[in-house]
Amino acid sequence: MKALVVVDYQNDFVNGSLGFAGAELLEPIIVGKIEQYRKSGGRIIFTLDTHGEDYLETAEGRKLPVKHCVKGTEGHKLYGKVADCLYNDDIVIEKGTFGSLELAEFLAGKKYTEVEFCGLVTDICVVSNAVIAKAALPESRIVVDSSACASFDNEKHKAALEVMKSVQIDVI
Numbered sequence: 001m002k003a004l005v006v007v008d009y010q011n012d013f014v015n016g017s018l019g020f021a022g023a024e025l026l027e028p029i030i031v032g033k034i035e036q037y038r039k040s041g042g043r044i045i046f047t048l049d050t051h052g053e054d055y056l057e058t059a060e061g062r063k064l065p066v067k068h069c070v071k072g073t074e075g076h077k078l079y080g081k082v083a084d085c086l087y088n089d090d091i092v093i094e095k096g097t098f099g100s101l102e103l104a105e106f107l108a109g110k111k112y113t114e115v116e117f118c119g120l121v122t123d124i125c126v127v128s129n130a131v132i133a134k135a136a137l138p139e140s141r142i143v144v145d146s147s148a149c150a151s152f153d154n155e156k157h158k159a160a161l162e163v164m165k166s167v168q169i170d171v172i
Contacts, residue, residue, distance in 0.1 A: 001041075001042070001110075001111055001112050001113060002037065002040070002042040002043070002112060002113060002114045002115070002116070003037075003042055003043040003044070003045055003107075003110075003112050003114070003115045004034065004037040004042055004043070004044050004045065004115075004116050004117075004118070005045045005046075005047065005103070005115060005116065005117045005118075005129065005133070006030060006033075006034065006045070006047070006082065006118055006119050007047050007117060007118065007119030007120060007125050007129055007149070008047055008049045008069075008119050008120050008121070008125050009026065009027075009030055009046075009078060009079050009082050009118075009119045009120055010048060010049060010069055010075065010077060010078055010079060010120075011074055011075045011076070011077055011078075011079050012049075012069050012075030012076070013049070013068075013069075013079075013120040013121065014027075014079040014080070014120070015079070016068065016074070016075040017066050017067060017068045017075060018066055018068045018152075020150075020151075020152035022150055023120060023150055024079075024080070025150075026118070026119075026120070026148055026149070026150055027079065027080045027081055027082060028081075029118070029145075029147060029148045030082050030118050030119065030148055031081050031082060031085055033116070033118055033145070033148060034082070034085040035085075038087075043090075043091065043112075044085075044087070044090045044091070045090065045091040045092075045093065045103070045106070046078065046086060046090060046091070046092045046093070047092075047093045047094075047095055047100055047103060047119075047125070048069070048076065048078075048092060048093070048095065049068070049069040049076075049095060049125065050069060050071050050076065050094035050095060050096055051067075051068065051069050051070050051071065051096065052070065052071065053070060055067050055068070055070065060098075071094070091106060093106070098124055098125050098128040098129075099125070099128035099129055099131070099132045100129060100132065101132070103129055103132060103133065103136075104132045104133070104135065104136040105136075107133055107136040107137050108136040108137070110137070112137060112140050113141065114140060114141040114142075114143060115133050115137060115141075115142050115143070116142075116143040116144070116145060117129065117130045117142070117143065117144045117145070117149070118144075118145050118148035118149050119149055120149065120150060120151075121149075121150070121151045121152065122144075122146075122149045122150060122151040122156070122157040122160045122161065123151050123153065123156035123157055123159065123160035124151075126144060126149045126160065127160040127163060127164055130142055130144050130164055130169050131164070131167060131169070134167060134168065134169055141170060142168075142169045142170065143169070143170045143171075143172060144161065144164055144169055144170070144171050144172070145172050146161055146171055146172065
């Protein structure tokens with residue numbers, strides 16, 4: 001059994017307060033992956049970066065003082081056609097920080113042979129959650145598709161991919 005984790009492909013990271021050029025180019029790639037997983041019976045999991053109005057007073061907000069992904073706003077919603085791919089039986093995990101312990105708890109003990117990651121941002125939330133998945137499922141293949149994730153800083157994108165390789169995450 002396989003799962004696809006779509007990490008934080010939200011309006012604020014594509015064309016909102018933390019958006020960056022090139023993030024929108026992932027849309028057809030991610031939609032294609034979701035469709036492929038659906039056809040093969042795979043599980044689809046979406047993570048949503050989720051903050052409150054008090055974001056700027058949080059530890060993260062003090063170091064990254066850009067309000068984003070506030071629950072209930074347009075910026076919090078999935079971007080474009082990826083939003084149309086959300087089905088009722090998909091798993092949606094709202095996370096208040098980079099990595100999600102809820103994702104780890106969901107994955108732990110499941111019989112997934114492979115968990116693939118795509119989305120934003122490679123060097124922040126993608127790497128955090130891929131490493132968490134590797135810890136939750138140490139005998140499963142954890143995959144990150146380098147063409148289906150991106151960062152506002154291409155050097156950090158490449159560095160994160162190298163770090164993931166070093167902890168036995170397959171970067172394709």
